[in-house]
Amino acid sequence: MAKTNVAPVMKQGKVIPWLYVLPALIIMTIFIVYPMINTINLSFLNKNGTASAATTCVEGEPCWGIFENYRYALTAELDTTNFSTAWNSFWLSSYGNMLKWLVVMVTGTVVLGLVFAVLADRIKHEALAKSVIFMPMAISFVGAGVIWRFMYNYGTSKVQTGLLNAIITSLGGEPVAFLSTIPINTFMLIIVGIWMWTGFCMTILSSAIKSIPNEVIEAARIDGAGEFKVFTSIMVPIIAPTITVVITTMVINVLKLFDIVYVMTGGNFSTNVIATRMYTEMYTNSQDGRGTAIAVILVIAIIPFIVMNIRRFMQQEVMR
Amino acid sequence: MNAGTKGGGKVFTTIAISVILILWLIPTIGLLVTSFRPVSLINTTGWWTVFYVNNGPEINKSEGTYLQQLGNRLTIDNYIDALTGYRGTTTYRKDCNDGSKPLGYKCDISDLLNPRGMGRAFLNSVVVTIPATILPILFAAFAAYAFAWFDFRGRYVLFAILVGLQVVPLQMTLVPVLRMYSALGLNGTFLAVWLFHTGFGLPYAIYLLRNFMGGLPRELFESAYLDGATHWTTFTKLVLPLTMPAVASLGIFQFLWVWNDLLVSLVFLGGTKPVMTYQISNMVTSMGAGWHLLTAAAFLSMIVPMIVFFSLQKYFVRGMMAGAVKG
Amino acid sequence: MKKSKLWSLIAVLLVVILAISACGKTPTATPTVAPTVSEPETVEEPTVSEPEASDEAAAVDEKPADEVAAAEIDCMDVKAGDTISLLYQWSGAEEEKFTAVLAPFVEACGVTITPESSRDQALLDTRVKAGTPPDLAFWQTPQLIQYKDQLIPMTDLGINEANYAENWRALGTVDGKWLGLPAKADIKTLIWYSPKQFKEAGYTVPTTWEELDALVEKMVADGKVPWSMGFESGDATGWTGTDFIQDILLVQQGAEYVNGLIDGSIKYSDAGVKTAYETYGKWATDEKYTIGGAQGTLSTGFNDAILKVFADEPEAMMVKQSGFAMGTILGTYPNLVYGTDFDFFGVPGAKGLQGGSDWMMAFSDKPAVKAFVAYLSSAKGGEEWAKASFDLTPNLAGEKAYVDETLLKKAEILAGATAFTPDIGDSIPGGFGKAEFSGVTDYVNGGDLDKVLETIAAAQAEALKE
Incomplete structure (x- = not known):
C-alpha cells in the first residue's frame, strides 16, 4: 500500500526495523491490545459476563440483540418523546457534554498554549513564566478539586468562601451556584480543564518553536515583517505538524477525561462525560457489559483523528 | 492586531503575559494560602481574607508590622501534620507540647519517617516514577525512529493502531493485567507498576517522538550516510540528541502522570508500599474530615514535579537544531 | 557532552532504584497470595x-x-x-x-x-x-x-x-x-442543634413530628432559618436528601414500608414515597426553611451544612445528619462543648431507625x-x-x-428503637443508589416529581429483577 517514493536514505535489512519496533509492540500488546480484546468481548455479554447481551432485552422495549449494551450506551440518556426533547436531552447527555468539552477545551488549551509559548519566548524570565502556566499540571487532581472549590464555592449568606461569588456579591450581584446550575456548570468544569492542561500544550508547542532556526525569523524581520506577520506566516506554518500533534493529543485527553468531573461534581447536574459514565456503569452499578460498551464507543470515536494523522504522516514523508 | 513597532510589541507582550500569569496564579495562590491557614478558619472565611489583617476573628489579631500580623494569622501545622501523618483531633505540635504523645509518635525528628507520613511515601513514589518514566521513553525512541526513517511493511497500519491505542481507558485493562500478574507472581512488586506504566505510556511516547523525528531534515541522514554511519550510530549520535527537546517534554509529562497516579499503584502495588497520592487521599476521613491536610500535602507533592520541570528547561533552547544541521 | 552526562545520570538512577526496590521485597510469594508483605504499616513487627x-x-x-x-x-x-x-x-x-x-x-x-x-x-x-x-x-x-x-x-x-x-x-x-x-x-435518624441557641430563643426539643413541624413554622415566624441542608458530596451528591426522605418515610409510613421498598414489593413511585418527597421538598427548596433555598441545598457541601448551624453566627437552627456530625463539628470548632454548644435528638415520631x-x-x-x-x-x-x-x-x-457520651446516647436511642432499617440506596444493588441520589438532586433542582420517581422506580425494578 505504501507508495515507495519515500525510499529510505540508508540501507536496511528486512529484520532491522522490527528490532527497533518489537520491544514496544510486545509491551503494548500485553498491556493494551489484549485487555482491549477482552473488553470488546465483554461488551457483547450481560452485566457479569455470563451470557449474551441479547438475554438482557426486556420484552416490549427496543432491543438490538447482541448489541443491546450499545443500544443502552447510546440511547439511555436520551428522552425520545419527540424531537425537541431528544435534542435537548442530547445536549445534557454525556455525548453532548463531550462535544462541548472537545470544542471549548481543545480550542482553549491549544490557542492559549500557543500564544503563551510565543509570548514567553520573547521575555527574560521565560522559564519562570512558563512554570506558572505549567504548575497546575503538577497539582494532583485532589488538590485541584480542593482549590477550585474555593473559587466556585456557593456561600448562602453574607459569608462567601468562594472567590468568584465573593467578587460578584461585593459588586452587588447575586451569588451563582456555579457547579449545580445547568448548563453553565459544564463550562465551569471546562475552565478547570483549560487551567490544568494549557501548560501541556504550551510545553510541547514551546519546544517546537525553539526548533525554528533563528535565521528564518530574523530574515523575515529584516524583510520588514511585523511580529504578528512573523507569527502567522512563518511560525505557525513551520510548527503546523506539532500543532496537529497537540490537537490530536488534546482530543484524546478530553475523550478520556475523567478526574475533573469525578472529583468536582461526580457527573451530577448533567455534567457526565463518557469516561465518568463508563466508571459509574462498571463500578457503581456493576454493569460490566454496559460499561465496556461505552469504552468501545470511546475507542471508535477516535477514528476520524486516526485518519487525520495517517494522512499527515504520509504527507510529511512525501514532502521531505 | 499588528504590533508594528518593537516598542509597542514589547508593551503588548508584557501586558498579555502578566494578565495570563495572574489568572493562572490565583487558584494556586488560593491553595497555597489555604495550606497555611488554621483549620477552623478554612471552612468559615474566604482564603483572601487572610490579607485583611484588621478584620477577622479576635484570636488572630496582633500588633506589629503588616507582615508580622500576617505571619501571626498563618500556621505551619498543616504541613507538620501532613509530613508526620498525624491523624488526631488537634495538631501534632499541640499534642506533643501538651505532653500527651499521640499514639505511635515519639515527638522527635524520627516522626518524619512515620509510616503514615509523607516521608516513606515519597521514597516509594520516586522508586515507582523514575523507571516508569525512563522505560517508555527508551522503548518509544527506538520504535519512533523506525516509524520515521525505516520503510517496512505494515507501518501505516501499525501507526494507525498506535494512535488509536492512546484512547483505551485504563480502567478497562486492570482486571486482565492483574490476573496475569498474579499468575506470574508479579503482584505487589514495583516491576508490575513499571511495566504497566510503560505499556500505557508507549503509544503517546511513540506518537510524539515519531512526529519530531519525522520532521528532521532529510539532508541530515544523507550526509550521515555519506560519512558511513550505520542506523545505530545515526540513531544514537544524531537523532537522539536532536530530539532532546521532545524527549524532555515527554519526560516531564510521563513523570507527572505517574507521579500523580493513584489507581494503578493502588491496584498493583497496594497499600503495603504506599505512594504519595495514596497517603494524600487517606488523610481525609470517609466523611471528609481533615481535608485541610490535603492542601498542604498537595503542595508537598508538587515540589518534585516542579524541580523536574525546571531542570529539563535547559533542553528547550533556541537554535539547538539549527546548529546541528549546519555542523 | 550533554547527552552522555544524561545517560550516565539515568544509569545511576536506575541502579539506585533497583537497589531500593530490591530491599523492599520479601523472598517470594505464592502466586495466589496477594501483595508481598514488606513491613506491616500499622502493627508491631511480629516475631517471625x-x-x-x-x-x-x-x-x-x-x-x-x-x-x-x-x-x-x-x-x-x-x-x-x-x-x-x-x-x-x-x-x-x-x-x-x-x-x-x-x-x-x-x-x-x-x-x-x-x-x-x-x-x-x-x-x-x-x-x-x-x-x-x-x-x-x-x-x-x-x-x-x-x-x-x-x-x-x-x-x-x-x-x-x-x-x-x-x-x-x-x-x-x-x-x-x-x-x-x-x-x-x-444512626442516621438524628437531628443536630445548638442547645444554647434553642434556649435563647425559648425553643424546646420536639418529641413528635407535629411538634417538629410546629417548631419549624415557629422558627420561620421568628425570622430564623430552621434547616441547614447540603447535598454536595462529589460522586455521591444527593445522599443527604435521600437520608432525610427515608427518615420522613419512617415517620409517615413506618419501617415495614421502607423494607417493602428495599425488597421491591412497594414501587418507588408509590404515593407514600411521593408524599415524603413533597414533605421534604417544601423545606429543601424554600429559602424560608433552609439556607439559600434549592440552590443552597444543592450546592452546599454536606459538611459545610453541619458547620453552618454551629458557626459563630449560626445561619440555621438544625441539621439532620448521622452520628459522624460530631467529628465534623469538633474538627472545625474544637472549643465547642457537647451538651451545651451542640447536641442531637432522634427524628421525632420516626417509627424505626435508619442506619448506615x-x-x-x-x-x-x-x-x-x-x-x-x-x-x-x-x-x-x-x-x-x-x-x-x-x-x-x-x-x-x-x-x-x-x-x-454521644455514643452512649446513640446506643440508648438504638436500644429503644422499634425497628432498624438500612439505607435504602445502600441496600439495593446495581444502579439504584446512584439513581436515587440523582433523582432527589433533580427534584430539588426543579425537576418534575412524577418523572423523577418513575426513573428511580425503573432503576429499582431493574436492580431487583434477578
Missing part, C-alpha cells in the same frame, strides 16, 4: 516463625459459639507471622480508631495485618474479578450481593452468633447464607481469618470496638462498654 501449615488442616477444629465468646481472645490455629490482608474504606482518624480495635488481637496472636485503605470501588472490584481479593474487605451491603459467589459464609468461619441480634443477621444474609459480619453502625452500616466480608477461610472473625464477633471484640469510640458496634457485647 517458620512458614504456616496448610490451610485445609484447620477446618476440622470448630468450637461451639458460646465457648469462644467466653474466652478472651482465641487465636485458634494461628501461627505467629500469619498474615491477613484487609481492605477498608476508612482513613484518617477512622483508620486510627480501627487500628486500636485490632491491637489486642494482633498482640495476642502475633498475626501481621496488611491493611489497605481506599474508597474506590474500582479497586475492590478489580481485585475480586482478577481473583486476587483481600482476605477481608469492609464495604457496604450491595457488595454482599454482588460478590455472593466469592464470599465465605460467616457461619463457616466461626462467627459468635449469639452476639448479634436477629435483624442484623437477616440484613447480612443473601440466598440463605450469612455472608457479612456487621462491623460498624451509625459497614460489613466485613471474607474472601478467605485461612486460620488467621477465622481467628479474626472470632475476635471481632467475641465479647472482647465488641468491648474493644466500643472503647475505641469508633461509632456503634452491632456486637451486643459492646452495648455496655461505650465510654463516649
